[in-house]
Amino acid sequence: MNGQSLDARKSAQILRRHKILLGMGVILGIVAGGAVGAVLDPAMFTSTALVVLPQSTQAQQGAAVAGEGWVNPFSATQQLIATSNIVLLDALPHISPAMSLDELRGDVSVGSPTPYVMSVSAQGQAAADAERAANAVARSYISYIGSASSPVGSVPAQLFEPATSATGAPLKPILIDSLAGAVSAALIGVIIALAVGRNDRRLRERNEIADSIGVPVLASVCADHPSDAAGWLRHLAEYDPGAVDAWQLRKALHQLGIMGANPGDPRAGGRSSIAVLSLSTDRKALALGPQLAAFAAAAGIPTALVIGPGQDANAAAVLRTACAAGSGSSGYSGRSGTAPPYISRHLRVAVSDDAQAGQPPGTALVVVVGTVDGQAPRVADTMRTTAMVLGVSAGAATAEQLARIAASAATDGREIAGILVADPDAADRTTGRVPEVARPGLRSMPTRLTGTATEARF
Numbered sequence: 001m002n003g004q005s006l007d008a009r010k011s012a013q014i015l016r017r018h019k020i021l022l023g024m025g026v027i028l029g030i031v032a033g034g035a036v037g038a039v040l041d042p043a044m045f046t047s048t049a050l051v052v053l054p055q056s057t058q059a060q061q062g063a064a065v066a067g068e069g070w071v072n073p074f075s076a077t078q079q080l081i082a083t084s085n086i087v088l089l090d091a092l093p094h095i096s097p098a099m100s101l102d103e104l105r106g107d108v109s110v111g112s113p114t115p116y117v118m119s120v121s122a123q124g125q126a127a128a129d130a131e132r133a134a135n136a137v138a139r140s141y142i143s144y145i146g147s148a149s150s151p152v153g154s155v156p157a158q159l160f161e162p163a164t165s166a167t168g169a170p171l172k173p174i175l176i177d178s179l180a181g182a183v184s185a186a187l188i189g190v191i192i193a194l195a196v197g198r199n200d201r202r203l204r205e206r207n208e209i210a211d212s213i214g215v216p217v218l219a220s221v222c223a224d225h226p227s228d229a230a231g232w233l234r235h236l237a238e239y240d241p242g243a244v245d246a247w248q249l250r251k252a253l254h255q256l257g258i259m260g261a262n263p264g265d266p267r268a269g270g271r272s273s274i275a276v277l278s279l280s281t282d283r284k285a286l287a288l289g290p291q292l293a294a295f296a297a298a299a300g301i302p303t304a305l306v307i308g309p310g311q312d313a314n315a316a317a318v319l320r321t322a323c324a325a326g327s328g329s330s331g332y333s334g335r336s337g338t339a340p341p342y343i344s345r346h347l348r349v350a351v352s353d354d355a356q357a358g359q360p361p362g363t364a365l366v367v368v369v370g371t372v373d374g375q376a377p378r379v380a381d382t383m384r385t386t387a388m389v390l391g392v393s394a395g396a397a398t399a400e401q402l403a404r405i406a407a408s409a410a411t412d413g414r415e416i417a418g419i420l421v422a423d424p425d426a427a428d429r430t431t432g433r434v435p436e437v438a439r440p441g442l443r444s445m446p447t448r449l450t451g452t453a454t455e456a457r458f
Helices: 008-017 019-040 057-067 073-082 085-094 101-107 127-145 172-199 206-213 229-238 243-255 285-298 317-327 399-411
Strands: 045-052 108-114 117-124 158-161 217-221 272-279 303-307 347-351 365-372 387-393 416-422
Touching: 008 019, 008 172, 019 172, 045 127, 073 108, 073 117, 073 127, 085 101, 085 127, 101 108, 101 117, 101 127, 108 127, 117 127, 127 158, 206 217, 206 399, 206 416, 217 243, 229 285, 229 317, 229 347, 243 285, 243 416, 272 285, 272 399, 285 303, 285 347, 285 365, 285 387, 285 416, 303 317, 317 347, 387 399, 399 416
Parallel strands: 217 416, 272 365, 272 387, 303 347, 303 365, 387 416
Antiparallel strands: 045 117, 045 158, 108 117
């Protein structure tokens, strides 16, 4: 996909492959959005104190004006006084945590529910802070308008209901901030995933893998990769593929001429040897050779699994150790005629650094596992067999790497007969250009002619 435009299908495949990272990004976006919203616009508590005013002549006149739909001048004046600097400055010493005059003015609001009642509301990050601020401003207001210095004369107001409870801010702003963070993180994740996927040259579809070197995919199966030698030995002895994988492996052996098409009649096509080569960096594909050998042995074909030489000694070190332990020796020479011991009824394992794959007595099939370097493959250093297949896991190799292996094999006079794919992509609907098996010849059926007549002549 390098340098190519992304269509909807490939874009969906890329996003599906990165769904875990996208999900984690959305979760982080929710957390980050909520945290940023809490810092920039923290949730505030609101508390209100009520102050009752006497029904003076001015208050009654203001109420009469308000009854005609006009603004109550008396209430408007009292609201202005309640938010004046002199009232707020007198309230500041009684407010905690300490704040400036401008901060207090931004947190306090004054209203007039009725012509004779004033409401003083204050906000705070804690309920107690909001209650203290509302009560301090209400008492400062009552003290000022009741003093002789009041510009409207002494007004004997009283604290009707102190601020004793606070209501929290609704969750809607926090939810909106979190949702915005999730959407932003999702968009950023989609852009990054598509950008990375567009430049990712690794092959994931079977058709892409097959077309890279013009060799068909013979089978695609799930691959296990045990972490220790004991796990490999157990895997070889107990390998039991599902119905789909078993049928894939059976078809691969049939294409290679090892097994008949009839499952009840497994037979070896002569004495054969197959090399399964994989990249030294492709840990999943390393299991394809052992699984193919274990399946062939389970089908009744006497099989020997041989771990041959590879370019990277660490790539198959654990598998090599397991096979060496299973064979009871550190090495095995095919020319000596020494048969490696059984790991199961029809499966033997061995380790060899010989250039040729010998045929141990009593075996019909030898499966050789070899690894090559993706940048500078040397197929000539691997064990030579009668057939060679390439093991690749989805998303582990590029077309350039597979082409280098194919070129190295051709230089050494070998031919890649097919490809085995490990752990195919769940979204892959391609077949890998599987070659069609030749159908047996059909007998010609008699043809019935109708509508014809023979003219009799005398």
